[in-house]
Amino acid sequence: MIAFSGGVDSSTLAAVCHEILGGKVVAVTAVSPVYPQEEVEEAKKVAKEIGIKHILLETNELLNEDFVRNPENRCYYCKKELLKSLKSLAEELGFKAVFEGTNYSDLNSHRPRFKAVKEMENVYSPWAENGFTKEEIRTIARRIGLSVSDKPPLACLASRIPFGEKITLEKLNRIGKAENIIRKITQAKQLRVRDHNGLARIEVGRDERQIFFNTKIMDIIAKELIELGFKYVTLDLEGYRSGSMLLTLETAETPRRKLPEIG
Structure with a gap:
């Protein structure tokens, strides 16, 4: 299962996994008040472009009091909620692992959300774990012809x-x-x-x-x-x-x- 925002990192990851695993992989996009609706529509288009099965998952981070009070590590609570929802869906559908798109370049910036990834079992960050930088991922996206290869970074x-x-x-x-x-x-x-x-x-x-x-x-x-x-x-x-x-x-x-x- 791929945590799929429709950005270049998750889209390239989804495309590579789909090429290797075919129907054994699914992309899941969170639908929430914290994400622009236009990005959800964009994710639908990119999933169709890749040819991967796509699921929309409703989440509501505003129910998490820690997130709502907006501390410096806000992204940690947001990511944790998302990953819990994804893991629950993965278990329900019979998937053994969840992949998400954090890249190696992200590790050098203020990214408390990656702490949430490391705390979750069976959740992996293939790009970060294997040293792929943002620019290297864009290069891969261009080579396989993804329309989002030059898309600017996303943020909730x-x-x-x-x-x-x-x-x-x-x-x-x-x-x-x-x-x-x-x-x-x-x-x-x-x-x-x-x-x-x-x-x-x-x-x-x-x-x-x-x-x-x-x-x-x-x-x-x-x-x-x-x-x-x-x-x-x-x-x-x-x-x-x-x-x-x-x-x-x-x-x-x-x-x-x-x-x-x-x-």
């Missing part, structure tokens, strides 16, 4: 909320709707709307920032997001960077992006 909607600030369904829905609006208007490929207690901080890929330097686009986005309930709407001039929310921690040691010299 809860990652847009500062640590320590309670995660609610209302916030998740607002963030998801905001990202949908911005994506439709700008076609931005790499996008996060960080919700700082009602202030929307928009992060997009560094080469996509110039899309926003248009008064009409700025006016439309501001109006739409304010109507969703945001008090302020801002663009992060540094652009998207993984782990930017770690800077909200008092003990944060996350380095800032090195910006180019000016002048």
Whole structure:
């Protein structure tokens, strides 16, 4: 059984396993308030592209109080809940192991979710355990012709909320709707709307920032997001960077992006 998000790591893993095992493998995608619905639809398309059997599994991390209080290791609780659900389904369907897509590059960053993987029996991370980096996985995906080979990294909607600030369904829905609006208007490929207690901080890929330097686009986005309930709407001039929310921690040691010299 493959934990299948539709991202490049899990999709490539699913494609390789399906090539080797055929009908003896199944891909399972979690359907939850913390995951954008568009990603679920994307996962359906990729599973069809691969030709693998695909199952949608409903989960609700908001029932876990540890997750909802949003501590620094929030991802641990989220991953633990997901893996428990996957293992239960695997046992029910007669599968002996669950594979998930953590890669070797992930081990060098703030990834408390991997601790949950190591704690679970019969759950494996083939990419990480065999030293495959993100770029090597993308190379494999390109060689086998996967449409998601260059897809930007995924993250659940809860990652847009500062640590320590309670995660609610209302916030998740607002963030998801905001990202949908911005994506439709700008076609931005790499996008996060960080919700700082009602202030929307928009992060997009560094080469996509110039899309926003248009008064009409700025006016439309501001109006739409304010109507969703945001008090302020801002663009992060540094652009998207993984782990930017770690800077909200008092003990944060996350380095800032090195910006180019000016002048």
